[in-house]
Amino acid sequence: MTTGRDSVGQRSETVRRANLSAILRELHTSGSLSRSELVARTGLTRSAIRGLIGELVAADLVSEERAEPLGTPGRPSPLVHTNPEQAVVLALEIAVDSLAAAEVGLGGRVLDQMRVDRPRRDLAAGEIVADLVHLAAGLRRDHPTGEGLLGVGVAVVGVVRRSDGFVSTAPNLGWRDVPLGDRLRAGLGSAGPIAVANEADLGALAEVRRGAARGADDVLFVSGEVGVGGGIIVDGKPMTGAAGYGGEVGHIAVNPAGRPCRCGSTGCWETEVGEGALLLRAGRPVDGGRVEVNALLRDAAAGSRSALDAMHEVGRWLGIGLASLVNVLNPRVIVLGGLFGRIYPLVRETIEEELGRRALPAPGELVRIAPATLGLDAPLLGAAELAFEPLLADPSRWLPPHGMLALASA
Amino acid sequence: MTTGRDSVGQRSETVRRANLSAILRELHTSGSLSRSELVARTGLTRSAIRGLIGELVAADLVSEERAEPLGTPGRPSPLVHTNPEQAVVLALEIAVDSLAAAEVGLGGRVLDQMRVDRPRRDLAAGEIVADLVHLAAGLRRDHPTGEGLLGVGVAVVGVVRRSDGFVSTAPNLGWRDVPLGDRLRAGLGSAGPIAVANEADLGALAEVRRGAARGADDVLFVSGEVGVGGGIIVDGKPMTGAAGYGGEVGHIAVNPAGRPCRCGSTGCWETEVGEGALLLRAGRPVDGGRVEVNALLRDAAAGSRSALDAMHEVGRWLGIGLASLVNVLNPRVIVLGGLFGRIYPLVRETIEEELGRRALPAPGELVRIAPATLGLDAPLLGAAELAFEPLLADPSRWLPPHGMLALASA
Incomplete structure (x- = not known):
């Protein structure tokens, strides 16, 4: 049997790690599951589950409770x-x-949270990072568990290199070539590893794990x-492209003879x-921000013709771009976040009409559109998911050495 | 040690399969490798490699030759x-x-090949399938190994559901809802399992495994x-989307006020x-096909202004669409096939200019454009790769039972 053991033996630790990872991922996504549910979801045997749990x-990553008898045998x-x-x-x-x-705690529980407006849009990167570090410090002062942080996940509205959190461009912040990862590392001190990603990529991750696209594998x-x-x-995993820059759908050219974009x-x-x-x-100040958008939505809800016309025109172009992306990506679910989620109930038919005209029939009939359910916080929750990833991918690094435990529990 | 074995034991067969798969994939892609190279590429130990080989x-899937001494110790x-x-x-x-x-034999060697023109474009699906079955029968008559075929891979210029080879639409064949997989199964008889996919998806697969994008993980x-x-x-694997319809980049809307498309x-x-x-x-007959395209390319090569202008205009729109896809997908390599590969040397600068203007800087600077190297045959070679996939994914199904062999070789 030498052949057999040789081709397997040195890899058994890999298998144990993969199984621990599968179990912890299920628990993290669901919060709690019975052992029987874990057997069903992972395909592992009852005794393997018992050992790994x-x-x-x-x-101390998980706890077990004896369930109440259900009256079933x-x-x-x-x-x-x-x-x-x-x-x-x-x-x-x-x-x-x-x-x-x-x-955010394992299982996705938000332990504490703060959000502050950033009324001035002309702040330099250094000032924004300082404000963010200050915000984080306030949060951690209230919660001394912050001392033992597993890691930090950061969502930023820009184009991010995943390997080191370098923001090559963030047109809507006015940033170019900002080493955000390094700056936060310097500012936060000993808060564990820092992972940075684009905020929409992280919004997608959160909506798939905990929101409108829960359970779907191919999502836009x-x-x-x-x-x-x-x-x-794609296939349950974030599609980041060769260097983490993928997903910049805002910059597909839908009207090459149209208006200039801030990307150039x-x-x-x-x-x-x-x-x-x-x-x-809608004839409102272009830089009016949330205040003007809220006013416009109120007008539309009250039946204002000009407000509704403006929304339907946006809905039409939304449908045009979505159709292109449906043809390229063949997603099962499209989750509309932010402004799009808010106007969706009003322009649903316009979007669907354009999609019906422009998406190829097969992928067009398959796709479901849903407004985001996690609201404004989706990217923040996705940032937490990003920070949990090392633990979820390989929980064994956080466990006592395997042999020790096996002996202790024997 | 019960805990340890329980969490590992029942999965060891999975590991053996994965390791066999990794080795056979490397050999299939490279044709031949030394044991040392296999160690380096798979991360398995020398003794594991020996057992699995x-x-x-x-x-009889692979053979070993004693290498000539190299003069090294x-x-x-x-x-x-x-x-x-x-x-x-x-x-x-x-x-x-x-x-x-x-x-096509394991390792990607083309053992025999035939291609016939299809001058009439108005043939019904049934007639095309009959012609294709006839072509395949001719090939297999010459090569009686056809009896023991591993399987059949099919590339078709249409939108294909991967699960059963159902072609929902193929505008350029005039097809709608053709059960191509079933029809070929009926026509080919006992030629093994049949897998059908879109021809550009398979062209991509072939160019990544054996052509212009060899070694790249993120390719368009x-x-x-x-x-x-x-x-x-994406990440080394074909991105097919939720049902295999992905990749229909020809139907992104680049000019919503433009000409009608045959997709509707x-x-x-x-x-x-x-x-x-x-x-x-170029002012030539729109349905002129390859003959007219060849004539146009000759004119352009001879310096005809109108031919070159037509090409540059196509190059400009090519750049516009590529920029959109670069922003969405962040590929490392773009491979241009068919007509695009042929005109690329003439319109390279036009494409790059438009890409420079419209792709975001970070993904734009990363991407490399290369004309396809497998030419007209890329989809056919990709279809072979598709048919090899079950063997490559799990070679153990083609091997004698594990225990038997281990005892025999002990």
């Missing part, structure tokens, strides 16, 4: 749940008009703000459906 | 190569103006013919850069 319990399956306070990440977000910070998240952000999930091109999707385009079409 | 040799590492004649697939292609069939393949096909590789929409990319658009711009 034992390891996670010993590390047989022993009730113990309920396993994550211990949110025992594995906490710091999530940060730099949006166009606000900064946010949250402490499109969020309208000043700019238009996109996040793409002309006729980008964002120039037809972004917040500014909506306000322009 | 032994299994593949026993199944130590024993030379034996060279392992695939046995192309021992695992053969049938690859078929339905292109707009031709049909093709090939027998765009091929110009009558229509425009696209294939997307208006201003699709295909209406600006397809073969018909090029001929139209």
Whole structure:
């Protein structure tokens, strides 16, 4: 049997890690599951589940409760749940008009959260980072668990290199070549590893794990703000492209003879459906921001013809761009976030009409459109997911050495 | 140690399969490798490699040769190569103006190949399938190994549901709802499992495995013919979307006020850069096909102003669409196939200028454009890769039972 052992033996630790990861991912997404549900979802045997749960319990990452007898025959399956306070990440977000910070525990529980408006849009990168560090420090002062943070996830409205959190461009912040990862590392001190990603990519991740696209494997998240952000999930995983720059759907050229875009091109999707385009079409100040958008939405709800016309024109261009993306990506679900989620109930038919005309029949009939359910906080929650990723991918690094535990529990 | 074994034992067969798969994939892509190279590429130990190669040799899928001493110290590492004649697939292609069939052996060696023109474009699906079956039968009569075919891969210029090879639409064949997989199964008889996919998706796969994008993980393949096909590789794997319909880049809306497209929409990319658009711009018959395109290319090479102008206009729209896709997908390599590969040397600067203006700087600077190197046959070679996939994903199903072999070789 030498052949057999040789081809397997040195890899058994890999298998244990993969199984621990599968279990912890299920628990993290669901919060709590019975052992029987874990058997069903992971395909592992009952005894394997028992052993692996034992390891996670010993590390205090999860707890087991004896379930109440259900009146059904047989022993009730113990309920396993994550211990949110025992594995906490710091999530940060730099949006166009606000900064946010949250402490999130394993299982996705938000332990504390703060968001502050950023009324001035002309602040330099250094000032924004300082404000964000200040916000995070306030949060951590209230919650001393912040000392033992697992890591930090950061959502930023810009084009991010995943490897080191370098922001090559963030037109809506006025940034170019900002080493955001390095600056936050310097500012935050010993808060664990820092991972930075584009806010729409993280919004997509959050909506897939905990929101409107829960359970879907192929998802397009499109969020309208000043700019238009996109996040793409392929086969259950974020599609980041070769260097993490993927998903910039706001800059597909839908009208090459159209208006100039702040990216330097002309006729980008964002120039037809972004917040500014909506306000322009409604005859309101283009830079009016959330206040003007809210007023416009109120007018539309009250039946104002000009407000509704402006929205339908945005809806039409929204449908045009979505059709292109449906043809390229064949998503199961499109999640509309931000502005798009808010106007969706009013312009649903316009969007669907354009989609019906322009999407190829097969992918067009398959796709479902849903407004985002996590609201403004989707990118922040996605940033937390990003920070949990190392633990979820390989929980064994947070556990006591395997042999020790096996002996101890024998 | 019960805990440890329980969490691992029942999964060891999975690990063995994964390791066999990794080795056979490397050999299939490279043709031949030394044991040392296999160690380096797979991360497996020398003794694991030896055992697994032994299994593949026993199944006659690969052979080992003692390498010539190189004059370097130590024993030379034996060279392992695939046995192309021992695992053969049938690859078929339905292109707009031709049909093709090939027998391809493990390692990617083309054992035999035929392509016939399809001058009449108005044939019904049944007639095309009959012609293709006839072509395949001719090939297999010459090569009786066809009896033991591993499977059949089919490339078709249409929108394909991967699960059963159902073609929902193929505008350039005039098809709607054709159960191509079922029809070929009926026509080919006992030729093994049949997998059908879009021809550009398969062209992309072939260019990544054996052509212009070899070694790249994030690739966009765009091929110009009558229509425009696209294939997307994300993280080394074909991105097919939720049902296999992804990659239809010819139908992104680049000019919503433009010309009608045969898909029913208006201003699709295909209406600006397809073969018909090029001929139209050059004042030649739009349905002139390859003959007219060849004449146009000759004129352009001879310096004809009007021919070059037509090409530059196509190049400009090519750049516009590519920029959109670069922003969405962040590919490392764009492979231009078909018409686009042919005109690339003439319009390279025009494409790059438009890309420079419209792609975001970070993904724009990262991407490399390369003409396809596998030419007309890329989709056919990709169809072979598709048919090899079950063997490559799990070679153990083609091997003698594990325990038997281990005892025999002990």
